[in-house]
Amino acid sequence: MALLALLAGVAGAAAKDGRAGAAAEQGRDDAVRRLETRYATLLFEHRPDLAARYALPGRAVRFAPLDEATINAHLRGLRALLAAADSIGRTVAARPEASARVDTLRARIRSELDETAPGGALRRDALLWLDIVAAAVTAPFSLGPAAGCDRTHRATLQLLAVPEALRGAAVLMRGARPPDPATFEARLASIEALLRHDLPSRTDVCKEGRRLAEFAEADTLAAASLAEFRRTLAPGD
Numbered sequence: 001m002a003l004l005a006l007l008a009g010v011a012g013a014a015a016k017d018g019r020a021g022a023a024a025e026q027g028r029d030d031a032v033r034r035l036e037t038r039y040a041t042l043l044f045e046h047r048p049d050l051a052a053r054y055a056l057p058g059r060a061v062r063f064a065p066l067d068e069a070t071i072n073a074h075l076r077g078l079r080a081l082l083a084a085a086d087s088i089g090r091t092v093a094a095r096p097e098a099s100a101r102v103d104t105l106r107a108r109i110r111s112e113l114d115e116t117a118p119g120g121a122l123r124r125d126a127l128l129w130l131d132i133v134a135a136a137v138t139a140p141f142s143l144g145p146a147a148g149c150d151r152t153h154r155a156t157l158q159l160l161a162v163p164e165a166l167r168g169a170a171v172l173m174r175g176a177r178p179p180d181p182a183t184f185e186a187r188l189a190s191i192e193a194l195l196r197h198d199l200p201s202r203t204d205v206c207k208e209g210r211r212l213a214e215f216a217e218a219d220t221l222a223a224a225s226l227a228e229f230r231r232t233l234a235p236g237d
Helices: 002-046 048-053 071-091 095-114 127-143 151-161 162-172 181-202 209-233
Strands: none
Touching: 002 048, 002 071, 002 095, 048 127, 071 095, 095 181, 127 151, 127 181, 127 209, 151 162, 151 181, 151 209, 162 209, 181 209
């Protein structure tokens, strides 16, 4: 009887250890997932072009363009995320799938750090900013039901941020080399066509006059801001 009791105790302890180990692994997986979610939210908020490049699932996050007042805080936030990823990476080093996810996350954060830091692309590349606003205004049309006016309303909110984004970009790029004129003009024409033709055609399913009028006004202001962006960055052309 004593032997049976001893064996039962050993088995119980092993089962308890197994449950504790599984719980620890689940906790580490959850930590990776939370970090991925934090970074994805930041991308949709500030860098929707990267969210599109990484094919991240859509999120109802309003575009908040970076500018001279916010870019350094964003830089600090990215560094904090990278430090968190490094810390979590050490805890999952023995688990290939989780370790690979953390490695991917770290590579993406480092790349964005390079673009955000002084001298990085956000402070010198006008074409990158056009990619950012294009991704911001198209993102709502891949999220939620196609019927009704939800997408149209979300697109309106994104469009309202475009003039602010381009004004802030021009300030960040003060002193940078002007973009290649031909490439710049071609990209501006592409974004203007997106705003004046492609996006309005996507609102056909919306039948609410007020939402359509709000969209049309925001779209017009966004398209007009392209001309101001051109004058600021290529005043002699």
